[in-house]
Amino acid sequence: MTSTVSTSTVLDFTDVALGYGDFTVLQHINLQVAPGQVVALMGGSGSGKTTLLRAATGQIVAQAGTITAFGQDLAALNAEQLQHMRKRMGVLFQHGALFTDLNVFENVAFPLREHTKKSEIEISRLVLEKLDAVGLRAAAHLSISEISGGMARRVALARAIVLEPELILYDEPFAGLDPISLGITAQLIRDLADQLNCASIIITHDVPESFKIADHVYIVGQGKLITHGTPEQLSASTDAYVQQFLHGKPDGPIAFNYPVTPAFERWLAQKKL
Numbered sequence: 001m002t003s004t005v006s007t008s009t010v011l012d013f014t015d016v017a018l019g020y021g022d023f024t025v026l027q028h029i030n031l032q033v034a035p036g037q038v039v040a041l042m043g044g045s046g047s048g049k050t051t052l053l054r055a056a057t058g059q060i061v062a063q064a065g066t067i068t069a070f071g072q073d074l075a076a077l078n079a080e081q082l083q084h085m086r087k088r089m090g091v092l093f094q095h096g097a098l099f100t101d102l103n104v105f106e107n108v109a110f111p112l113r114e115h116t117k118k119s120e121i122e123i124s125r126l127v128l129e130k131l132d133a134v135g136l137r138a139a140a141h142l143s144i145s146e147i148s149g150g151m152a153r154r155v156a157l158a159r160a161i162v163l164e165p166e167l168i169l170y171d172e173p174f175a176g177l178d179p180i181s182l183g184i185t186a187q188l189i190r191d192l193a194d195q196l197n198c199a200s201i202i203i204t205h206d207v208p209e210s211f212k213i214a215d216h217v218y219i220v221g222q223g224k225l226i227t228h229g230t231p232e233q234l235s236a237s238t239d240a241y242v243q244q245f246l247h248g249k250p251d252g253p254i255a256f257n258y259p260v261t262p263a264f265e266r267w268l269a270q271k272k273l
């Protein structure tokens with residue numbers, strides 16, 4: 001656990017509602033992430049985790065409330081300002097595809113070549129430094145077809161941090177990893193947050209692994225923020241939803257059925273059943 005969490009806020013959601021068209025996925029979301037902090041965002045399938053991530057990067061605008069990143073209200077930024085702001089964020093998608101025609105080194109160098117005017121020497125230094133951080137310095141020369149799935153995930157992670165973002169968003173970073181790669185990846189996320197003092201949000205279903213590294217956990221469901229707290233606080237919670245979620249119990253308040261939306265009702269009405 002980090003002890004150096006600053007009081008400033010990198011990302012702030014204040015009473016935010018999010019959705020698509022006339023469908024509201026989440027309401028009354030309050031969430032803050034500080035430099036160096038690792039925040040886990042959890043919730044059942046379709047509960048709105050990816051939607052929250054899209055809102056954090058300004059891909060979708062809030063239906064209500066305010067989202068600020070680095071102190072700037074996202075709704076007030078134009079396309080160019082948003083673009084500029086996104087350079088301060090690193091996003092690691094679950095299927096963060098690497099360029100298969102480039103080797104490991106060139107994959108990590110890509111954002112530096114795209115967004116900076118650094119010299120070749122400087123690029124080499126930074127790329128090898130980031131590959132070292134994920135334990136793959138000596139894999140720099142390999143082609144993507146020569147590395148394993150777990151290694152590919154770590155290369156994608158090195159690429160996501162090469163511009164030294166102040167906020168990193170991880171979309172299901174543990175999905176599909178074997179237990180050893182999973183443990184290594186989780187520890188890497190923690191170490192990077194500590195070393196770079198970057199704020200980190202991980203979307204994950206993995207309770208044990210995320211509880212080991214997170215400073216704060218948010219659980220969404222039923223269209224709202226169910227609860228949040230430190231892993232210790234949530235583990236001690238007696239709330240039925242939290243218990244069902246943390247222990248994967250089949251019975252409890254978490255609905256199995258996908259919720260009825262206005263779009264579904266319109267579609268069903270057309271069927272004249």
Ligand SMILES: Nc1ncnc2c1ncn2[C@@H]1O[C@H](COP(=O)(O)OP(=O)(O)OP(=O)(O)O)[C@@H](O)[C@H]1O
Binds near residue numbers: 025045048051052
């Ligand atoms: N582009 C879109 N247009 C309309 N509805 C969408 C869109 N993307 C997602 N949704 C809906 O928003 C809700 C939340 O989806 P979201 O992808 O945020 O959930 P999630 O928590 O990330 O789920 P999972 O864990 O299964 O990936 C779902 O009901 C989904 O159908």
